Amino acid sequence: MSTTETDVVARTRAEPREHPSRRPDSSDCQQDRSAREVHPAPDRYRNAIGKYKIDRLASCISCGRCAEVCPQGVHVKPGGYAFTVRPHDYQCVGPECARTDRFCVALCPQKALSLRRNPSAECMGDPRWSSDLILATWHEAATGHEPPPHLECRHGASGGGFDKLRFKFEVEDPERPAQVPAAEIDTGLDLNHRQDGRPQVHIDIPIYGGGMSFGSVSIHTILAKARAASAWNSFTCTGEGGYPDRLKPYDDHVITQVATGLFGVREETIQRVRMVEFKYAQGAKPGLGGHLLGDKNTPPVARMREAVAGNALFSPFPFHSVYSVEDHKKHLDWIKEVNPRCLVSVKVSTPTDVDMVAVGSYYAGAHIIHLDGSYGGTGAAPDIAKKNIAMPIEFAIPKVHKFLLAEGIRDAVTLICSGGIRTPHDVLKAVALGADGAVIGTAEMVALGCVRCACCESGRGCPRGIASTDPELMMQMSLEWATQRLVNLHNAWREQMVDVLSRLRMKSIRELRGRSDLLCYLSDEPDLAEEVSR
Amino acid sequence: MPDRYHIHAVPTPARFRRVGKFGNVDWREDCSRCSNCVKLRCTYDVYRQESAHDHDPAAPLQTLNGCKACLSCVQGCTKGLLGVSVNPEFLDMGDAYWKPDILLTTWNQSDAGKIPVSGAGYRGRFHGPGFDSIWTDMSEIVRPTRDGIHGREYISTSxxxxxxxxxxxxxxxxxxxxxxxxxxxxxxxxxxxxxxxxxxxxxxxxxxxxxxxxxxxxxxxxxxxxxxxxxxxxxxxxxxxxxxxxxxxxxxxxxxxxxxxxxxxxxxxxxxxxxxxxxxxxxxxxxxxxxxxxxxxxxxxxxxxxxxxxxxxxxxxxxxxxxxxxxxxxxxxxxxxxxxxxxxxxxxxxxxxxxxxxxxxxxxxxxxxxxxxxxxxxxxxxxxxxxxxxxxxxxxxxxxxxxxxxxxxxxxxxxxxxxxxxxxxxxxxxxxxxxxxxxxxxxxxxxxxxxxxxxxxxxxxxxxxxxxxxxxxx
Missing domain, CATH: 3.20.20.70 (Aldolase class I)
Structure with a gap:
């Protein structure tokens, strides 16, 4: 089964696609499927933020010259109006425009315009998620396409890992044209390689959504992720917070998570889905378990988790019934027995012996080994854990990939990575390092308007209404808008992945797996420059 | 049985207003006084706290930099007049090793002895010199205690x-x-x-x-x-x-x-x-x-x-x-x-x-x-x-x-x-x-x-x- 451009067509709710693997008793709910259509989904706030700021002085005479020359639509003077409206400076491409003959600042007869970097935009950047990267992701979510060149959308500024890796052609031949027609390129993945009689599960893009529990994020966020997953024939994950009834129409695209607290885990929720995820550890807080702060444990959250509202809820670390690979297998067998048609994913963090852990999980019966690197997202984690415990995913992928190859079991298991996958280029680099696909989390939150202010855990939760169960805050975002943003994001990511694969002369993302020979590492040492050419 | 080692942290506020990271709000002219930013947009009541602080004769003279840069007010301002920036005074603190973020987190920890917890993922550079080029290990299965690190069993730091x-x-x-x-x-x-x-x-x-x-x-x-x-x-x-x-x-x-x-x-x-x-x-x-x-x-x-x-x-x-x-x-x-x-x-x-x-x-x-x-x-x-x-x-x-x-x-x-x-x-x-x-x-x-x-x-x-x-x- 393959996924090509021709498949990327609208599938409306009226045309739910039946999965051949579905058993009549698997879900008692009519399945819903959102449309895989790109529509504009502009910023939900009154004032969109751009990289640049255009200031207009009082000496402006509203002559409209700027509106005439600007190709980006920054300046608008509506017909019949005497004044130009406030500049839509979020559309401005910045100093690059000065090289053209349509630069408003130079052409203003009153010299009333000036251009500067937007200080508000710089507030939301950090080395891992640079301001450009956030703005680029917003653009992808708003338009469904790759951002303009003034926004660096490929990598952040962390100075290591993915940000130091490039495909060789990016360095040697940045203008290399596409070699394979986009329509012939397949970005889909089969997830079951065990040949164990369980159904095949195919996803049309090599990414799916990471676990975010009801409680850590709003129901709108959860549903938007599920609907986008249904549109793109991929998955989202419940996290460890129970299975809200409103997710039932998307059962076929939901992974239900079994984590150490077992919050909301019931046999009927396991039986409902095509994939179950065992969470042993989370990359952002490896070895520390989960923690839902009391403020976010609202009555609906508490009901879902069968807990007392207002109390902080801890998921202990680790599974207290697992001391060995044999115990681990017992867990997986339990799930497989409860749901004979599901695949089982095992989510682990990245310790020094992550390769051994992966092999152990394979022998325990896992279909998918999900590595969650240490720079991944979280709703709340001690800062010391985010930075210092366990290795970043860039180091873990090749370690595990090579070990599985040496064991002769690489083709019998699906290797999925997460924890710091911010862009489609990160996905491709991860695949080139040895992964099959990736799980994303923060990127989806950014698409919904997250500025990474890191306040998910405090008080009422996210001030942007994404990671909050506060009834007032969560209503800032409509479900329709959020769904469209994520559908657009996936489209933009797929387009970029297809572009790179095409330039690599590949017809399928599966050809890229383990091709680290296509990568190069940016070194601070100048004398290594000739190695590539040799 | 000897007493368990426990450090008695007591909330002890700083004597001076700390230098915050954000909050240099640029409030351009033409404000319509709609109070949207104050009453609706700011989840953390920073505007009200700033106002109370500024009107308190006993409060320290320094600016109250409580903004968390969620940008809700900037994006929600009726007339698009607000802007936030990183506080230059914050960036000017410390040196190449004792970075402003280290100073801020140390102040916060000294206030009440709580460990820094935040949402979102790691925000810093991939690695750095010295200790920033080391990651500590974790174990998927081995645990030091049966009931969590803050449970009844004891992790010794002596x-x-x-x-x-x-x-x-x-x-x-x-x-x-x-x-x-x-x-x-x-x-x-x-x-x-x-x-x-x-x-x-x-x-x-x-x-x-x-x-x-x-x-x-x-x-x-x-x-x-x-x-x-x-x-x-x-x-x-x-x-x-x-x-x-x-x-x-x-x-x-x-x-x-x-x-x-x-x-x-x-x-x-x-x-x-x-x-x-x-x-x-x-x-x-x-x-x-x-x-x-x-x-x-x-x-x-x-x-x-x-x-x-x-x-x-x-x-x-x-x-x-x-x-x-x-x-x-x-x-x-x-x-x-x-x-x-x-x-x-x-x-x-x-x-x-x-x-x-x-x-x-x-x-x-x-x-x-x-x-x-x-x-x-x-x-x-x-x-x-x-x-x-x-x-x-x-x-x-x-x-x-x-x-x-x-x-x-x-x-x-x-x-x-x-x-x-x-x-x-x-x-x-x-x-x-x-x-x-x-x-x-x-x-x-x-x-x-x-x-x-x-x-x-x-x-x-x-x-x-x-x-x-x-x-x-x-």
């Missing part, structure tokens, strides 16, 4: 200072020849050291002594400062002696359990002199980290010195003395540790690492690199509000300190130090818990439970071609 006999020796008559072990057990693998630069210190020395008592740790100070303290504080004090003041300080040497001597050719003899005054005294050598540290450490260990306090500069680097940048303390520690192991001396000495210990993870990583415990110096000043001003610390001595550390009350300062160490202690337990280790003693030199950048890069990217960064721009 360490021993002093010589532990490797074996017992008896004479032919069966009489014990081995001297009894003189071990100082402290409950936290950190002692409180003197500031790295000249500060009006006598009241801070008293604060350190008070904090050390609460923490069951030790406070290092000059002999003069120690002599001025009340006797009940002296068991938690480590005076730094020099050769001349030993005889005049007999009373002090009798009252303390440990003392330090600066390294020098006469150090073994001076230590012997001090022990002749107080045979129970534990004597440490304060050794400035230089490129020859490993040789000197082995030499001192052979000469019978049982405790070596290795002091890097305030940026955690050795002092090569030739104008070149020195190695980071993590590298020097590994060299010293391995050298002592190879010479069969490691278990005869206690290594204390100091200088550049700025965050809780530095404590854990220094121990992984080979130290038994660390000494904390500059971080204690930061706990009191210090901004590590860049002008060569001249402001400290001439009374221009922006947070008036010279006038801080000792008890207040002690509580802030206790709070900081409480937060560090909790974070150390997080690291130990994640690694499945039940006592910090077992972390010493455990490089197998850590990951070093150079090893990881070699394993993961060793077969990937290297290209100069300059070929693709910055």
């Amino acid at each position: 360490v021993d200072i002093g010589a532990r006999p490797l074996r017992l020796e008896f004479d032919s008559g069966g009489r014990l020849l081995t001297e009894p072990a003189r071990l100082l057990e402290i409950q936290l693998p950190a002692i409180l050291d003197m500031p790295a630069w000249q500060v009006q210190d006598s009241h801070l020395a008293e604060a350190r002594a008070m904090a050390a008592k609460e923490l069951c740790s030790l406070a290092v100070m000059t002999a003069a400062d120690a002599a001025a303290l009340p006797p009940e504080r002296l068991p938690f004090v480590v005076p730094v002696m020099n050769g001349d003041d030993i005889l005049e300080s007999r009373a002090l040497l009798h009252a303390v359990r440990m003392a330090e001597l600066p390294d020098g050719p006469e150090v073994a003899k001076l230590a012997s002199d001090m022990r002749s005054v107080n045979p129970e005294l534990t004597v440490a050598v304060r050794l400035v980290l230089r490129p020859t540290a490993a040789d000197r450490a082995a030499e001192l260990a052979r000469a019978g010195m049982k405790i070596l306090h290795l002091c890097a500069d305030q940026h955690g680097c050795e002092r090569p003395g030739n104008g070149k940048p020195g190695r980071h303390v993590k590298d020097v520690l590994r060299e010293v540790h391995v050298r002592l192991v190879k010479d069969g001396l490691r278990d005869t000495v206690t290594l204390i690492a100091g200088g550049g210990i700025a965050l809780a993870e530095h404590m854990a990583k220094a121990i992984i690199c080979g130290a038994d415990l660390v000494s904390v110096d500059t971080a204690l000043l930061v706990a009191l509000g210090c901004r590590v001003c860049r002008d060569g610390h001249a402001m400290c001595s001439d009374g221009r300190c922006p947070v008036e550390i010279g006038s801080v009350d000792s008890a207040y300062a002690a509580q802030r130090m206790v709070n900081l160490m409480s937060a560090w202690h909790s974070q150390l337990i997080e690291v130990l818990g994640a690694a499945g280790i039940r006592e910090v003693r077992r972390l010493r030199g455990e490089v197998g439970r850590a990951m070093f950048l150079e090893d990881l890069e070699k394993d993961a990217f060793g077969d990937i071609a290297r290209v100069a960064q300059s070929r693709v721009g910055a």
Whole structure:
């Protein structure tokens, strides 16, 4: 089964696609499927933020010259109006425009315009998620396409890992044209390689959504992720917070998570889905378990988790019934027995012996080994854990990939990575390092308007209404808008992945797996420059 | 059953408004006074708090920088007039090592002793020099306790200072020849050291002594400062002696359990002199980290010195003395540790690492690199509000300190130090818990439970071609 451009067509709710693997008793709910259509989904706030700021002085005479020359639509003077409206400076491409003959600042007869970097935009950047990267992701979510060149959308500024890796052609031949027609390129993945009689599960893009529990994020966020997953024939994950009834129409695209607290885990929720995820550890807080702060444990959250509202809820670390690979297998067998048609994913963090852990999980019966690197997202984690415990995913992928190859079991298991996958280029680099696909989390939150202010855990939760169960805050975002943003994001990511694969002369993302020979590492040492050419 | 070690953190607000990271709100003209930003948009009520603060005659003069940069007001402003920026005063604090973010998190931890918790993922650079190129290990299955790291079972952070006999020796008559072990057990693998630069210190020395008592740790100070303290504080004090003041300080040497001597050719003899005054005294050598540290450490260990306090500069680097940048303390520690192991001396000495210990993870990583415990110096000043001003610390001595550390009350300062160490202690337990280790003693030199950048890069990217960064721009 393959996924090509021709498949990327609208599938409306009226045309739910039946999965051949579905058993009549698997879900008692009519399945819903959102449309895989790109529509504009502009910023939900009154004032969109751009990289640049255009200031207009009082000496402006509203002559409209700027509106005439600007190709980006920054300046608008509506017909019949005497004044130009406030500049839509979020559309401005910045100093690059000065090289053209349509630069408003130079052409203003009153010299009333000036251009500067937007200080508000710089507030939301950090080395891992640079301001450009956030703005680029917003653009992808708003338009469904790759951002303009003034926004660096490929990598952040962390100075290591993915940000130091490039495909060789990016360095040697940045203008290399596409070699394979986009329509012939397949970005889909089969997830079951065990040949164990369980159904095949195919996803049309090599990414799916990471676990975010009801409680850590709003129901709108959860549903938007599920609907986008249904549109793109991929998955989202419940996290460890129970299975809200409103997710039932998307059962076929939901992974239900079994984590150490077992919050909301019931046999009927396991039986409902095509994939179950065992969470042993989370990359952002490896070895520390989960923690839902009391403020976010609202009555609906508490009901879902069968807990007392207002109390902080801890998921202990680790599974207290697992001391060995044999115990681990017992867990997986339990799930497989409860749901004979599901695949089982095992989510682990990245310790020094992550390769051994992966092999152990394979022998325990896992279909998918999900590595969650240490720079991944979280709703709340001690800062010391985010930075210092366990290795970043860039180091873990090749370690595990090579070990599985040496064991002769690489083709019998699906290797999925997460924890710091911010862009489609990160996905491709991860695949080139040895992964099959990736799980994303923060990127989806950014698409919904997250500025990474890191306040998910405090008080009422996210001030942007994404990671909050506060009834007032969560209503800032409509479900329709959020769904469209994520559908657009996936489209933009797929387009970029297809572009790179095409330039690599590949017809399928599966050809890229383990091709680290296509990568190069940016070194601070100048004398290594000739190695590539040799 | 002995009491469980617990640090009593007490909320102790800072004396001055902290320099916040955001909140330099640009409020351009033409505001319609709709109050949208104040009443609706700001989830954290920062506008109201700013207003209350500005109208409070008793409030400090500094701006209240409580903005969290969620940008809700900027994006929701009816007329698009608001802008937020990073506070330039914030960026101007500290230096290349003591970065503004380190100062801010230290202040926050000193307020109430809570560990920093935040949402979203890691926000910093992929790696950095020194301790930022080490990751500690975790275990998917092994756990140190059955009921969580804060449960009923105990993760020990106590360490021993002093010589532990490797074996017992008896004479032919069966009489014990081995001297009894003189071990100082402290409950936290950190002692409180003197500031790295000249500060009006006598009241801070008293604060350190008070904090050390609460923490069951030790406070290092000059002999003069120690002599001025009340006797009940002296068991938690480590005076730094020099050769001349030993005889005049007999009373002090009798009252303390440990003392330090600066390294020098006469150090073994001076230590012997001090022990002749107080045979129970534990004597440490304060050794400035230089490129020859490993040789000197082995030499001192052979000469019978049982405790070596290795002091890097305030940026955690050795002092090569030739104008070149020195190695980071993590590298020097590994060299010293391995050298002592190879010479069969490691278990005869206690290594204390100091200088550049700025965050809780530095404590854990220094121990992984080979130290038994660390000494904390500059971080204690930061706990009191210090901004590590860049002008060569001249402001400290001439009374221009922006947070008036010279006038801080000792008890207040002690509580802030206790709070900081409480937060560090909790974070150390997080690291130990994640690694499945039940006592910090077992972390010493455990490089197998850590990951070093150079090893990881070699394993993961060793077969990937290297290209100069300059070929693709910055």
